[in-house]
Amino acid sequence: MNEPKIAPQTLSEKTVKLKEGKNLELILGELSVPLFFTALCLLGIIAAGLNPRFLVNEIITRLARNSFLVLSLIIPVIAGLGLNFGIVIGAMSGQAALIIITHLEIGGLPGFFLAALISVPFSLIAGYLTGLVLNRAKGREMVTGYILGFFANGVYQLIFLVLVGTLIPMSNPKMMLSSGIGLRNTMDLIAVNKALDNALLSSLRLGPFKIPWATFLAIGLLCLFTAYFTKTKLGQQMRAVGQDMHIAAVSGINVDRIRLIAIMISTVLGAWGQLIYLQNIGTFNTYNSHEQVGMFSIAAILIGGASISKATIWNALIGVLLFHTLFVVSPLAGQRILGIPQVGEYFRSFLAYGVIAVALALHAWQTKKKAASRDKE
Amino acid sequence: MELNMSKVKSICSPSHLRNFYEKFGLPRLIICLFLLGLFILAFIMKMDLTILLSASLDRIGMNGLLVLAMLPTLVTGVGLNFGLPVGFVCGLVGGVISMEYDLTGFTGLFTAMLCALPLALLTGYLYAALLERVRGQEMMVGTYVGFAVVAGMCIFWLTAPFKNPSMVWAIGGKGLRVTLTLYEHYSKILNNFLAFKLFGVNIPTGLLLFFGFFCWLAHLFFRTRTGMAMVATGANPMYAMSSGINVRRMRYISVMMSNALAALGAVVYAQSYGFLQLYTAPLYMAFPAVAAALIGGATLKKATVGHIIIGAVLFQTLLTIALPVTQTVLQGTDISEIARMIISNGMILYALTRNERG
Numbered sequence: 143m144n145e146p147k148i149a150p151q152t153l154s155e156k157t158v159k160l161k162e163g164k165n166l167e168l169i170l171g172e173l174s175v176p177l178f179f180t181a182l183c184l185l186g187i188i189a190a191g192l193n194p195r196f197l198v199n200e201i202i203t204r205l206a207r208n209s210f211l212v213l214s215l216i217i218p219v220i221a222g223l224g225l226n227f228g229i230v231i232g233a234m235s236g237q238a239a240l241i242i243i244t245h246l247e248i249g250g251l252p253g254f255f256l257a258a259l260i261s262v263p264f265s266l267i268a269g270y271l272t273g274l275v276l277n278r279a280k281g282r283e284m285v286t287g288y289i290l291g292f293f294a295n296g297v298y299q300l301i302f303l304v305l306v307g308t309l310i311p312m313s314n315p316k317m318m319l320s321s322g323i324g325l326r327n328t329m330d331l332i333a334v335n336k337a338l339d340n341a342l343l344s345s346l347r348l349g350p351f352k353i354p355w356a357t358f359l360a361i362g363l364l365c366l367f368t369a370y371f372t373k374t375k376l377g378q379q380m381r382a383v384g385q386d387m388h389i390a391a392v393s394g395i396n397v398d399r400i401r402l403i404a405i406m407i408s409t410v411l412g413a414w415g416q417l418i419y420l421q422n423i424g425t426f427n428t429y430n431s432h433e434q435v436g437m438f439s440i441a442a443i444l445i446g447g448a449s450i451s452k453a454t455i456w457n458a459l460i461g462v463l464l465f466h467t468l469f470v471v472s473p474l475a476g477q478r479i480l481g482i483p484q485v486g487e488y489f490r491s492f493l494a495y496g497v498i499a500v501a502l503a504l505h506a507w508q509t510k511k512k513a514a515s516r517d518k519e
Numbered sequence: 520m521e522l523n524m525s526k527v528k529s530i531c532s533p534s535h536l537r538n539f540y541e542k543f544g545l546p547r548l549i550i551c552l553f554l555l556g557l558f559i560l561a562f563i564m565k566m567d568l569t570i571l572l573s574a575s576l577d578r579i580g581m582n583g584l585l586v587l588a589m590l591p592t593l594v595t596g597v598g599l600n601f602g603l604p605v606g607f608v609c610g611l612v613g614g615v616i617s618m619e620y621d622l623t624g625f626t627g628l629f630t631a632m633l634c635a636l637p638l639a640l641l642t643g644y645l646y647a648a649l650l651e652r653v654r655g656q657e658m659m660v661g662t663y664v665g666f667a668v669v670a671g672m673c674i675f676w677l678t679a680p681f682k683n684p685s686m687v688w689a690i691g692g693k694g695l696r697v698t699l700t701l702y703e704h705y706s707k708i709l710n711n712f713l714a715f716k717l718f719g720v721n722i723p724t725g726l727l728l729f730f731g732f733f734c735w736l737a738h739l740f741f742r743t744r745t746g747m748a749m750v751a752t753g754a755n756p757m758y759a760m761s762s763g764i765n766v767r768r769m770r771y772i773s774v775m776m777s778n779a780l781a782a783l784g785a786v787v788y789a790q791s792y793g794f795l796q797l798y799t800a801p802l803y804m805a806f807p808a809v810a811a812a813l814i815g816g817a818t819l820k821k822a823t824v825g826h827i828i829i830g831a832v833l834f835q836t837l838l839t840i841a842l843p844v845t846q847t848v849l850q851g852t853d854i855s856e857i858a859r860m861i862i863s864n865g866m867i868l869y870a871l872t873r874n875e876r877g
Contacts, residue, residue, distance in 0.1 A: 275868065275872060278872040279871050279872045281655065282658070282659075282871055284656075284659045285601075285658040285659040285662065285871065286868065286871045286872065288659070288662065289864050289867045289868050289871065290864075290868060292806075292860060292864040293860070293861060293864035293865055293868055295860060296857050296858075296859075296860030296861035296864060296865075297861065299856075299857045299860070300854070300857050300861065303854075303857065304854055304857065480678070482677055482678075482693070482694065484673075484677055484694075485674055485677055485678070488670055488671075488673035488674045488677070489674060491670040491673075492667060492670035492671045492673070492674065494670075495663055495666035495667035495669075495670050496663075496667040496670070496671070498663045498666075498667075499660060499663035499664045499666070499667045502653070502656060502659050502660045502663060503649060503652070503653050503656075503660050503664075505656075506652070506653035506654070506655060506656035506660060507652045507653055509655075510652065510653070510654060510655070
């Protein structure tokens with residue numbers, strides 16, 4: 143993340159030198175969000191009075207379940223597309239692949255990998271279309287991606303609730319509604335349940351804790367890939383586009399193409415992330431499992447200290463850790479403090495929404511200030 | 520579309536038609552045709568059109584003010600007010616307060632509105648101050664501020680010191696219920712005011728008059744000095760500033776107006792529906808209103824009262840009749856919800872991607 147930054151960086155460096163002692167403030171400013179949430183987590187843990195063993199176990203599960211999805215958000219941020227709310231579309235592609243392998247009754251690890259393979263063309267096409275739309279809405283990518291998620295959800299439901307059994311020939315009484323049209327609301331994934339989690343060294347425990355080694359291996363590989371990718375030529379071009387689209391265009395980079403690629407990669411990773419997520423849970427709601435994915439992933443990476451223009455692997459991982467600790471702890475804390483468990487639950491969604499709102503607001507505010515100070519100079 | 524165009528071109532004069540087509544827009548054309556198709560289907564299936572029309576009128580009046588709430592922010596260039604829930608929950612608070620004192624009839628309705636208004640203006644001011652600082656990202660920030668407010672209000676509903684036994688949970692006596700029935704208070708009071716039947720169609724006169732009254736007010740307002748200044752702000756902020764208009768103030772006013780309209784809209788919505796829906800119910804309230812305004816012809820840069828009325832009528836009629844018609848035709852499969860999702864979000868996407876940088 144210390145790669146050369148063009149104009150804004152030199153400018154802010156100047157101001158830092160001008161105002162001595164601002165350096166510490168800068169670091170604190172960057173870390174303030176994760177630090178705040180660490181404090182909140184600690185308070186919650188104390189208030190909830192949880193059994194530490196239960197907590198650690200829960201956090202390991204959730205880290206394995208969600209990290210891949212959250213990591214898939216990084217590349218579009220580098221390319222200047224902001225937080226990719228369109229990740230929901232990747233999740234839907236992943237689910238489409240899962241529906242296919244469940245229908246074909248291919249289970250276990252082969253089934254999981256087949257699903258991952260099948261999801262690639264779906265998510266590439268979906269990602270391409272997403273990219274085309276986002277390229278037409280420069281400067282408004284996030285809100286557009288967000289609405290696109292809802293729109294795609296409509297199309298997804300149209301396909302699996304209406305077209306399956308009518309236009310798309312399929313008959314499988316186990317998966318479909320009794321009328322023969324449309325899929326059931328929930329789908330059992332017994333065949334691929336924990337297929338990846340238990341794929342490697344499933345008997346090797348770390349103390350009292352069961353570790354999904356293969357899932358963590360996949361997450362580690364994605365971290366390596368992301369780190370490597372930013373060093374490649376394509377990655378550098380993405381960074382240039384993210385810094386300033388006009389300068390990048392002038393220096394001969396095909397901006398629209400780079401942005402398309404960034405979204406496509408993110409969509410494919412999102413599909414795989416959703417597969418990992420669902421194989422861990424073991425069952426899925428055909429029509430809503432993907433809905434919250436975007437929001438929770440984005441809230442997590444923001445809590446980890448990312449912003450709309452800057453996100454690292456560490457932001458993602460720390461964010462998942464903190465967000466999901468809060469997720470586990472807050473209902474119990476609400477129960478203990480106020481005697482109403484729902485308070486904690488609402489507080490949790492308040493945090494998720496609030497964090498995104500504050501992060502977006504802060505970013506927009508800073509960009510405006512920066513632009514104003516640049517105008518002055 | 521190319522093919523279609525060429526076919527039509529041979530019939531009519533091309534330039535005239537293209538002009539009309541460009542003004543009207545492809546999505547709006549599709550929606551009108553879809554609506555027409557639904558009516559024809561309903562007619563063929565021998566469905567009772569009067570019931571469909573009565574329900575449509577109810578829905579138009581019920582949602583009208585919420586759609587109108589989009590107008591001020593669109594006019595001044597703040598964009599689509601995705602933060603509609605901020606105003607909406609103010610309306611709910613007003614409704615709950617009026618219910619706490621067991622007020623009924625018009626007293627109850629207007630007390631709810633009077634309680635909601637100052638609250639909406641205050642939160643509107645704060646919300647405007649935030650939006651002013653995040654210029655360019657108003658829509659995304661607004662969406663999540665709206666969500667956060669709704670989630671925060673959930674905690675308020677749970678812990679607020681309301682005592683009326685018809686509102687709090689029967690068990691435990693703490694926290695408001697999820698849906699409060701207004702049957703004994705002011706349910707449908709506007710709907711039934713001077714209501715009459717025309718060819719079997721139930722006309723909710725009071726409701727439509729109320730909506731019409733506010734549209735008329737808005738129409739008048741945009742002819743006043745302040746209103747004109749707001750239009751100028753939206754059309755060209757630089758020009759407006761140089762001609763001495765306080766652009767910032769105009770943007771503040773528009774957000775506060777939008778918020779107040781949303782609060783009033785919430786009360787009207789609740790009385791028409793017959794229930795106050797608390798907790799997470801207002802979460803997605805903004806989206807149908809946004810879609811309706813856009814379907815009516817409003818863009819991110821230009822909007823008029825006419826757009827709002829057309830949008831409310833088209834979109835709400837579509838939503839109302841899509842469910843019964845598709846259910847009759849397709850026997851059980853309900854595509855109205857899917858159609859709603861695709862149409863409303865497709866419309867928003869169309870508006871967001873149409874003009875580069877707005």
